Amino acid sequence: MARNYIIIPEVLNQMIVEDALNCAKVVLEGKAPVLEGFRANPNCMNQYGYFPLHEAAERFSVDMIKLLLHHGALTNLRTAGDLVIEGLLPLHVAVEDTCLHKYLQDNLLPNQEHPNHPTKEDANFVYKIIYLLCLPEMKIFLNTTRLLSEHTNNLVEEVWNYIKDGKLLQTAVLLLAAQAHIRVIDGFSTIITRIAEESTTIKFEISQDEKEKLDLEAKCQHLLSALLLVQIINKAGNALDLCIQRRKEVPQTKVLERVSQILNGCGFFPTGGVIRIGSLCPYEWSPLPGDELPKEDGGCRCVCILLPRGETPHLCRAYKSARRFERECTWNNFFPYWRSVLAYRYPCKFFPAHAQDDVSCLPNFDHIHNSGSKSFGKPSSPVPKGKPCSLPSTISQVTSMHQSRRLFGTVALTILKVLKNA
Template identity: 40%
Template sequence: MREYMLQLQRFLADARATNIISPDRTPKETLVKYYGICDRLLAVLQKDSVPRFLRIFEKYRECLVSGFVIIPQTLDLIILENALRCANLVLEGKSPKLCGVRANPNYMTSFGYFLLHQAAESFSVEMVELLLRYGASANQRTSGNKIIEGLLPLHVAIENTCQHKYLEDNLLVDENYRKGNVGYIYKLIHLLCLPEMKIFLDTTRLLAAHTDNVVDELLNYIEHGKIVPAAILLLAAQRRFRKLNGFDMIKNRIDDSIFSLIREGCGLQIGKNTKEAKQRKEKEVHFYNVLFLVRIILKAGEALDAYIQTHSEASHHEVHGKVSAVLKSYDVGPLGKDICIEDLQCFPYDCGGPDGDTDLTKAATGSPTPEVKEKNAVAKERRVNHLYARDQFFPVWRSVLTARFITKIFPPYTPKKELPLYTSDGGSEKLRAERHSHILLGTLERNYPRVRVASKPTPTSKYRSRRLFGTAASTVLKMLKHV
């Protein structure tokens, strides 16, 4: 009888191993038990210890399993900690101690996203590959009132890449895009080719390779005037677009859009200074910019991608020089002054160093070249270093997956654009007038105050946000006293 029940359990577990389960069916009683042991499980996952995980599973099985499937919250935490060995264990489900129970990579969490969305946020190519190998679908979208609806894992990777510190620091304050200056396009391409962008581009490339209608997703970005996410997707997934004849489709759609705008302007016969005429002109400039971007990637994209993959430890000066040389060799380089590395702000967040020693540079950690992989095959703390490589350029608490979560977090590496800037004038604190950038890098509606660029930029101090928050709090208290 016991053997029959085990066979039935394995059959049901196999049948539900990759089925799409939405919404979350985990009973509240199981969730309460799970959160009771969450701290113990977290300590195990931080070490990525399979024997310790199996001991916890045997002891607290009723907290981790529901309906012959490991609950999605467990796999979500495993992915969050980038515990690759434990993830492979529960996805494979062949350990005798699991009794045939396994995790379903297509199980929606109670927050409304699938596990591949969490892996996309982690920017772990190894974790994304693992989930895809065990049947995870890259075409499932977020749903529910706790999250932004309709996001693919590809959207999560692209939108969060748009929040990369290098892109925000250098592009949010650049008005050249609205003026039709192609220097904005060249700056964007140079930034995307920096070594610190590699793990973000690698994740986007892998997800795009498994996403249906990826050309339509790119066209949606273009139609909505989002040139930065369009550039990220174009550069990362150019091989996929070439196979799908996507470049011709994109150019034809852009030509049709430009022709429609011109025809609309001739038909309306409105003045040049009207609001409609200005909006139409801005759209026309945007489409010409995108057309120029498509031309650059079509001609020089393969050479740029090859350089990115083989030079993840190169200095910024070397990268900018090589990128400029590649663009000129394909006759798509700037005609005037080249991009100067000194003109760009390229500083990471001050979020502390990684645990453990490593021979890898900060830029290459988490997505090294094959040569570096072979050299560091026995490195034990690579998982932690990968998280550090992500966190020093992307603030996870601003992810699109948490955009609707109610949270008040002020980490020590809060970017300078997040809090108001106060200046001292004669001993009194005055709030400097802020101008907000209307150039949104991603699809989400975000506003960032513009910050005056110093002549010699320096890395952001980890105490700066605390000082600003304290100043703001004291000012508010003084105002309340007079009420």
């Protein structure tokens, strides 16, 4: 646990992975006699180039994020290094991973592209995003983003960066989750002004090239869609947020009816049939943990394991409370962790049987060769904003990860004994 009287970052990171809230609290406080006054540093970068808050954001653990913030974790630290996408804030991790929610992936266009001259289609796309984000299954994802946004600097700038980059879905997630904080700093007026200025600038640009003309038209249309989105959240954001927080076990049709009432009451009139309720379904698997990694040798640098249906690769084999069980089930059922923005660090990637089609979508893989229940491939294209990961050469090296698990188990047992005797 300690190396040169410093609690190593990997231990705290593993506690966050396991959602071991009590253990993390003990090492962050450093009051246990066995720690001899030393405590874990919540702002220490681990070997993969990210910080504890990044891991907690990926796990959508609101309680762990609150604990880290209480002990001085900084929300404005960015990822860095060759093993991770560089420049990500914990807020970015929460927003980007929320956009991987199965409902959003299945019901929205993958690349958020629209026809060159869509008017009605673009408006329907914006309304569809609003409807999907207000479903009860999105609650813990939005709550994570909301908590991080309250402690992140230059929040309006982050929203504007998403708009400039053409990321309408990310913009919607951040606006809806952080709308209360943005309203306090009068951020909506600033964003609307920037959209108007950017639209005016684009309209005065003249190009003889047909492709460039189409690009300019697409940018203008995107800004119009972003403007509609900002106006909706500005006027109806409070009511929509109350709808999200209060709806838990309500049928999806009732939620959509309530959202339509809110939008109509604020002067927005979405057309019917925006979302097909029948297409909304979670991933087909059990929340129970799977077995350990297979111990076979291979000559490839990166390993993918296709898990049988019903198995998941989570490390913890016991759920200690209903709260954690609910969060783990939600995380498993709706979030494709095998494609998260921090997944590049894993020397071994896990794919449930139903997700085999997603293997070829990973940036680190050019092709995948299936062999039984395992699949192997070599890194091809570089990680966005970073370099290719340096990964182990054999599966036997991958299994060395389990040594850290055993280390964590020993440490956790010691801490639990301290808590019991306290």
